[in-house]
Amino acid sequence: MKIMESQIVTKQNKKINTEFINGAEAVVKILIEEQVEVAFGYPGGAIMPIYDALYDEQDRIQHVLARHEQGAIHAAQGFARVTTKPGVCLATSGPGATNLITGLADAQIDSTPLVCITGQVPSSLLGSDAFQETDVIGISMPVTKWNYQITDANEIPEVLAKAFYIARSGRPGPVLIDITKDAQFQKFDYSYTCFKKIRSYVPKPEIDLSSIEKAASAINNAKRPLILFGQGVILANAEKEFKNLVEKTGIPSAWTILGLSALDTDHPLNVGMLGMHGNYGPNLLTNECDILIAIGMRFDDRVTGNLSKYAKQAKVIHLEIDPAEINKNVKADIPVLGDAKETISHLLKLVKLNSHEKWLQRFIDCAKIEREKVIDKELNPDSETLSMGEVINIINKHTQGDAIIVSDVGQHQMVACRYSKFSKSKSNITSGGLGTMGFGLPAALGAKLGAPDRTVIAVIGDGGFQMTIQELATIYQTKAKVKILLLNNEFLGMVRQWQQLFFEKRYSSTEMINPDFQTIVKGYYIPTKKVTERDKLEKSIEEFLNFDGAYFLEVMVGKENNVFPMVPSGAGVSEIRLE
Amino acid sequence: MTRMQKEEFTITAYTENHVGLLHRITIIFTKRKVNIESITASESEKDGIHRFTIAVTETEEAVEKIVKQIEKQIEVLKADYYKNKEVVQQEVALYKIPSKSLTNGIEVERIVRQHNARFLTIEKGFLVIEKAGFRRETKALFDDLIPFGINEFVRSGRIAVSREEHGIGEYVEQILSKS
Numbered sequence: 047m048k049i050m051e052s053q054i055v056t057k058q059n060k061k062i063n064t065e066f067i068n069g070a071e072a073v074v075k076i077l078i079e080e081q082v083e084v085a086f087g088y089p090g091g092a093i094m095p096i097y098d099a100l101y102d103e104q105d106r107i108q109h110v111l112a113r114h115e116q117g118a119i120h121a122a123q124g125f126a127r128v129t130t131k132p133g134v135c136l137a138t139s140g141p142g143a144t145n146l147i148t149g150l151a152d153a154q155i156d157s158t159p160l161v162c163i164t165g166q167v168p169s170s171l172l173g174s175d176a177f178q179e180t181d182v183i184g185i186s187m188p189v190t191k192w193n194y195q196i197t198d199a200n201e202i203p204e205v206l207a208k209a210f211y212i213a214r215s216g217r218p219g220p221v222l223i224d225i226t227k228d229a230q231f232q233k234f235d236y237s238y239t240c241f242k243k244i245r246s247y248v249p250k251p252e253i254d255l256s257s258i259e260k261a262a263s264a265i266n267n268a269k270r271p272l273i274l275f276g277q278g279v280i281l282a283n284a285e286k287e288f289k290n291l292v293e294k295t296g297i298p299s300a301w302t303i304l305g306l307s308a309l310d311t312d313h314p315l316n317v318g319m320l321g322m323h324g325n326y327g328p329n330l331l332t333n334e335c336d337i338l339i340a341i342g343m344r345f346d347d348r349v350t351g352n353l354s355k356y357a358k359q360a361k362v363i364h365l366e367i368d369p370a371e372i373n374k375n376v377k378a379d380i381p382v383l384g385d386a387k388e389t390i391s392h393l394l395k396l397v398k399l400n401s402h403e404k405w406l407q408r409f410i411d412c413a414k415i416e417r418e419k420v421i422d423k424e425l426n427p428d429s430e431t432l433s434m435g436e437v438i439n440i441i442n443k444h445t446q447g448d449a450i451i452v453s454d455v456g457q458h459q460m461v462a463c464r465y466s467k468f469s470k471s472k473s474n475i476t477s478g479g480l481g482t483m484g485f486g487l488p489a490a491l492g493a494k495l496g497a498p499d500r501t502v503i504a505v506i507g508d509g510g511f512q513m514t515i516q517e518l519a520t521i522y523q524t525k526a527k528v529k530i531l532l533l534n535n536e537f538l539g540m541v542r543q544w545q546q547l548f549f550e551k552r553y554s555s556t557e558m559i560n561p562d563f564q565t566i567v568k569g570y571y572i573p574t575k576k577v578t579e580r581d582k583l584e585k586s587i588e589e590f591l592n593f594d595g596a597y598f599l600e601v602m603v604g605k606e607n608n609v610f611p612m613v614p615s616g617a618g619v620s621e622i623r624l625e
Numbered sequence: 626m627t628r629m630q631k632e633e634f635t636i637t638a639y640t641e642n643h644v645g646l647l648h649r650i651t652i653i654f655t656k657r658k659v660n661i662e663s664i665t666a667s668e669s670e671k672d673g674i675h676r677f678t679i680a681v682t683e684t685e686e687a688v689e690k691i692v693k694q695i696e697k698q699i700e701v702l703k704a705d706y707y708k709n710k711e712v713v714q715q716e717v718a719l720y721k722i723p724s725k726s727l728t729n730g731i732e733v734e735r736i737v738r739q740h741n742a743r744f745l746t747i748e749k750g751f752l753v754i755e756k757a758g759f760r761r762e763t764k765a766l767f768d769d770l771i772p773f774g775i776n777e778f779v780r781s782g783r784i785a786v787s788r789e790e791h792g793i794g795e796y797v798e799q800i801l802s803k804s
Binding site for chain 2: 183184187188191192193194195212243244245246247368369370372373374
């Protein structure tokens with residue numbers, strides 16, 4: 047690559063060193079400037095110049111060749127979730143770009159920072175229905191935090207700098223940059239500076255100290271306070287401050303599935319999971335608390351159930367970075383806008399050292415009831431068939447809460463979230479808001495590449511596994527040591543559970559006549575094992591975890607097991623059913 | 626009017642002048658199945674800053690949420706909403722009628738004067754009348770012109786300024802002066 051260096055004089059009369067390179071080379075240089083070490087993608091006609099430039103930088107940027115663009119973007123999401131750095135994803139125009147849409151929608155609703163770069167047909171052909179032309183800017187607009195089409199190489203540095211800044215700042219989210227092929231080839235004077243400010247964009251709202259004072263006084267006077275924490279704590283890197291707040295105030299704290307792992311699952315004040323398949327105590331007592339303190343969570347309908355029956359008795363304090371979330375679903379009596387790390391730090395100074403023994407005992411009593419009616423049966427079933435919970439329970443025993451658990455979507459996801467133990471943050475990776483089946487396998491690969499020193503376990507059902515099964519090849523090619531646990535019930539279990547409970551057991555298109563997964567995975571040269579009996583389970587899990595490399599463990603579980611407790615659709619959270 | 630009853634609102638947004646922003650704003654309405662009655666984009670009093678004026682009939686609660694979503698867009702500096710009594714608003718309408726109606730006495734001239742409208746142009750076969758005002762006023766002139774035959778009619782979207790001395794332009798000024 048021959049580089050011509052020159053100087054240009056900017057408007058402010060500042061001299062900046064520039065290089066005369068093409069747009070594609072500039073893109074790759076910017077990825078290096080932004081400390082991108084891993085990029086996920088799939089090449090094609092309109093993005094070939096960028097792939098050509100990547101060829102020269104293979105030592106600095108590992109490109110992970112997925113087997114489908116959806117796999118690439120979910121892998122980038124998994125990477126972003128464990129590192130909190132933007133995941134980078136490349137795809138070509140047309141179908142390459144449209145295959146990213148599910149991942150973009152997933153990242154948008156779960157606030158995952160991504161920078162996606164798509165190739166586009168040459169600018170002279172835009173709008174001509176050229177080969178592999180699609181209006182990706184139009185299509186991706188509802189599912190991106192920001193997007194932009196570049197038709198001139200001179201725009202590349204500023205637009206990509208903005209892309210990284212927007213993706214990772216404030217409430218993070220996915221950004222898509224579409225670059226026409228001619229702009230990738232075009233030579234221009236390149237120089238780069240990272241972006242730190244956009245005048246029309248306020249990533250972190252200014253903190254209003256009077257709102258903190260109001261919140262602190264309400265917390266100090268509360269008799270039955272309850273904290274609900276979400277991913278906002280994780281995204282703000284506020285785990286330490288949050289733990290201090292919980293411990294100082296002695297307030298029972300419950301999590302959304304994206305907030306899971308922000309606080310040790312064994313912490314005495316961690317009272318468990320909220321929502322439809324959450325724990326009995328936090329759901330029931332949401333409707334008895336006097337102060338509800340929501341931190342970095344958005345009152346999703348899976349958390350709140352029927353809003354007209356949700357925490358009507360409580361005064362709501364909402365700590366939130368995104369002003370659009372305030373009063374969106376639940377009216378906040380005391381909104382506290384700002385980055386969770388900052389607002390919690392302020393709050394910590396004003397709250398009194400406290401404990402709520404009697405109130406906490408209510409949660410402990412509820413947990414006892416739930417243990418007797420649900421948990422014991424799930425973890426130590428008296429049935430011949432294996433349960434998903436007992437598998438997760440044995441994994442806990444061996445990982446001691448140290449592993450990253452990546453789940454797909456469905457019954458196994460709820461079981462994995464309910465029963466997995468976590469002692470480290472950023473360790474529960476799952477598709478929360480969008481509920482994207484097929485997320486788990488590629489996201490686990492991305493998570494492993496983002497956290498190579500940690501054990502990464504993908505927990506997947508037989509339905510979701512087949513939606514992105516081709517990514518086994520990517521795992522094989524990258525030699526990523528991903529542990530794949532398939533909980534096979536030969537059904538689309540969650541839909542079947544609803545059919546059983548609400549559609550008179552009319553199992554419409556939920557039974558799966560599956561292929562032999564052992565043969566398939568062997569075809570990808572990944573070691574496999576299948577377990578159907580209890581006495582072989584623990585030993586197989588040990589083997590699975592101890593094997594030095596990717597490993598596929600298939601466990602046949604009860605075909606018609608249900609996940610309980612359950613807040614039925616349309617019911618209030620306190621109407622939670624234990625059986 | 627309670628917050629749950631639908632009424633007319635004017636939404637104003639100060640934005641950067643950016644390709645695709647119109648689409649980004651309209652999909653916020655589409656996603657919630659809210660109909661945009663009119664939308665106007667133009668320059669504002671601030672150099673390089675554009676202004677959207679959007680008319681909707683919705684509940685205040687829905688409008689409040691929509692405005693927050695608009696303001697959340699990267700290139701939007703500030704957005705707000707107003708009830709009818711909080712804005713001064715106008716629409717412009719053009720009416721094309723056959724020029725023979727002028728020769729049939731002074732009736733058309735009288736109507737145009739009565740409605741505070743004016744002739745924009747008089748051509749060989751037709752004439753064009755312009756009227757600025759509220760919806761009901763442009764509609765009233767339309768009704769009065771029906772007997773002469775209306776070849777073409779068009780009405781612009783609502784444009785509006787707030788009844789405050791500065792309005793949200795002041796916030797925009799603060800944002801711009803900080804940058």
